[in-house]
Amino acid sequence: MTTITDRPDDKAARPATDRRWVSALKDVLDRPLTSYHILLGATGLLLVLGLLMVASASSVMSLNTYGNPYTITYRQLIWVAVGLPMAYVASRMTPRHFRMLAYVALLGSVFLLVLTYVPGLGKNVNGNTNWISFGGPLQIQPSEFAKLALVMWCADLYARKQKLLTQWKHLLVPMVPVCGLVIALIIGQHDLGTSLVLMAVMVGMIWVVGAPTRLFVGMLAVVGTIGGFFVSQESYRMARVAQFMDPFADPSGVGWQAYHAFYALSTGGWWGVGIGNSRQKWGNLPEAHTDFIFAVIGEELGLIGSLTVLALFLTLAYAGVRIATRTTEPFIRYAAAGITVWIMAQTLVNLGAVIGLLPIVGIPLPLLSYGGSALLPTLIAIGMLLSFAKAEPGAQAALKESRRPLFWWVSSWRTPGHPGRENTRER
Known part of the structure; x- marks a missing residue:
């Protein structure tokens, strides 16, 4: 029996080929507009996938509620149609514009949060009074816009204090009191989830500006303590913690959502049951098109689809970190990291x-x-990141090059002094 072995020259060629691939990848990543294109591509794919999955996950509920399986999808399309121009406008703005709007956005967000406590304006949805109703279907969730406002304000604040951030006083004041006020208003609405996200943003911003390790660890401990305290104050939150510890202890009660989310994910297998073929969206899984849309993605698109979603979010995170680390402007660094x-x-x-x-x-x-209240500020934030990506070294020159007219060579040929023009004159 004979065996075929690799020739020495084949073995030597493999490392060279690997080096060429690494070199090619490095060349792509070193291009000026790489962050811009990565961010644009990942966001576009997530938006398209989101519309597709909202159409599937909401079809049964939409049919039962409105008599049309696509009413909720149409509304989401409207929100996307509103949000994309807003993202485009944000991408055309400069850091100076965002800094000018930071304080206005913060004050506006606090004002809207206060309005949720006004009887007749504040609306209770799923136990949280975190919506403002303007009559009919028009209602907004101010806490979603507060995320964007806080990031803009904190980034501007720390950029102004850039030379003073070695002092704890300037690290914490007035950032922590203002963030604490916003978080307190949101906790008062019984919206612990958004509060936790804002606490993460606050701690993340403190870490990005270079806070000492002991201060950072202390902030984490404070956030954990505050979160644990507010969880212990509500019986339904304690029930959710108990359900988390043992998801199958009460599958017909407090564990209903988790149980059916697990079931959806487990039945998806590798490739899923197919788009539109989810069984859990037929009333078994509450909030299938909102908070638990990932369970429907896992059921219909399987493990491969779920991992694709994770990869897209990681790509988005990579673009954000890349923008934050490649800039020399403090505001861009802090805002990109915060987003x-x-x-x-x-x-x-x-x-x-x-x-x-x-x-x-x-x-x-x-x-x-x-949901439009969550989508609009997120798209505006993506627009901000796109604006920051265009401020990277060499990005403006690359953009001008990519925007040349289709027949740029004709205009250059007509330019006085161009060789082609001179040759024509000689003839």
């Missing part, structure tokens, strides 16, 4: 609840879940 922490913290809390790694707190999955 990245916000989106990824919300993603982790949502996915952790769906797959059983965290207690259920009820927050949407960015760019995928149904």
Whole structure:
């Protein structure tokens, strides 16, 4: 019996081929607009997938409620149609514009949060009085816009204090008191999920500006203590913690959502049951098109689809971190890091609840879940990141190059002094 062995020259060629692949990848990543294109591509894919899954997950509920299986999808399309121009406008703005709007956005968010406590305006949804109703279907959730406002304000504040951030006083004041006020207003609405995301943003911003390790660890301990305290104050939250410890102890009661989310994920297999073929959306899984849309994704698209979603969010995070680390402007660094922490913290809390790694707190999955109040500020934040990506070294020159007219060579040929023109004159 004979065996075929690799020739020495083949073995020597493999490392060279690997080096060429690594070199090619490095060349792509070193291009000026790489962050811009990565961010644009990942966001676009998540938006398209979100519309597709909202259409599938909401069809049964929409039919039962409105008599049309696509009413909820149409509404989400409207929100996307409103949000994309807002993201485009944000992408055309400069850091100076965002800094000018930071304080206005913060004051506006606090004002809207206070309005939720006004009888007749504040609306209770699923036990949380965190909505403002303007009559009919028009209602907004101010806490979603508060995330964006806090990131903008904190980034501007720390950029102004750049030379003073070695002092604890300037690290914590007035950032912590203002963030504490916003978080307190949201906790008062019984919205612990959004409060946890904002706490993560606050701690993340303190870490990004270079806080000492002991201060950072202390902030984590304080956030954990505050979160544990407020969980212990509500019986339904304690019930959710108990359900988290033993998901199958009460599958027909407090564990209903978690049980059916697990069932949806487990029946998806590798490739899923197919888009539109979910069984859990037929009333078994509450909030299938909002907080638990990832369970429907796992059921219909399987493990491969679920991992694809995770990869897209990680790509989004990579783009955000890349923008934050490649800039020399403090405001861009802090704002890009804050937006990245916000989106990824919300993603982790949502996915952790769906797959059983965290207690259920009820927050949407960015760019995928149904809801305009969550989608609009997220798209504006993506627009901000796109604006920051265009400020990277060499990005402006690359953009000008990519925007040349289709027949640029004709205009250059007509330019006085161009060789082609001179040759024509000679003839």
